[in-house]
Amino acid sequence: MEIAGTLRTAREMGLVACTSCTRVWPAGTDRCGRCGHRLHTRAPMALQRVWAWWLVGVIAYVPANLYPMLSTRTLVASQEATIIGGAVDLARHGNWGIALVILTASVAIPLGKFLAIAMLALGVRHGSALSGSRRQQLYQVVEYIGRWSMIDVFVVAILASLVQLGAVASVSPGPASLFFALSVIFTMLSAQSFDSRLIWDAAREGRRA
């Protein structure tokens, strides 16, 4: 990128940027005079925070898969289904499409997010094979997709409130729904704690050295 050579960061200019409203202030200013946001050249202990939220997110994801997400009672049978069990059931009944959607939203995306955040955080410390803009894109995808994992919790909520037909059929939420929601929320907080300016610091230092 030929243009990047002339770019200067706020830190290099002896300034501190507000990540909330993009205003710049002299280094050492405590709070943004425009929006009141706390100013930090780089978020303090950003990586520790990322790892802390990341870890509780991963931990919550384990019971989310072990406990049942939904329990369904119909006239003939009553069954409890975990996330993966439910998808397998759907696939067995020929609903391959939806099984795939559920596996993507509840298994592939959460696991991918854990991996991506870990990669970004490790990349800041140990360098990364990916370029700065690639990692920035990865971070934006993680931030964008993170909220969509909540869809599974909403599906459970809708089913549990809607399918209340007395003896004919009824659905109630299982404990996994709580753990899954917590896992999604913790992972979102982990991604939000990440200061993406750290990605560029390492890349720019590398170029200068």
Add this chain to the structure above:
Amino acid sequence: MLVPMTPFDEPQTTPPAPNAAGPDLAALIACPRCDAVYRAVQPGPGERAVCASCKTVLIAPRRRAGQHLIAVAVAVVVLVVAATLAPFLAIEAAGRSNASSVLDAALAFAATGPVAILALAVAALIVFIPVLRALLVIYVLGPVVLDRPPAPHAAAAFRLSEDLRPWSMAEIFVIGCAVALVKIADLAQVHFGPAFWMFAALVVLVVVQDGFMCRYSVWKSLER
């Protein structure tokens, strides 16, 4: 159209004075994603100024964005409140039927012990936070559009609204409905209530709202 911003390349010989907190710094803009500093230049109509280094959109002004944003925010409040109370989906199987509102869906978790916290969280994510964000936008932009001085604590209100952005999940809830419908399609017959269409309209409005929102312009207007 995306227009890369011109880098701020002041000659190294004149570093900015450390106490130049005045008009000089106010004319600069720093990319919140990668810390690159630019001279803030308003892009032309229909153009969006992006960070030359990481491509983050920095300035994207729209004509009369304030009025549009307020109109959308009012619509969001009306729709969410109406959609929360009206029946959302209804099902029918073996002669029995049940209708459910958005509030019922949120409270589905309330009956079952420890999962009850989730009822609050779901209600917040799909009802309270979207409404709160819309109200904050009206509060912040109302005086700006009317050419009045900003409302008290407008800056804090706008910052809160922006911080809440990722936690406003009404549109995800609508897609969740589609998935839920397919799941129970062979178990029962499903009818859409009026609230479903209101929420579907809401999704479109949320997308429009994000398209019109230029944070830089809002902060600029709150400065005076």
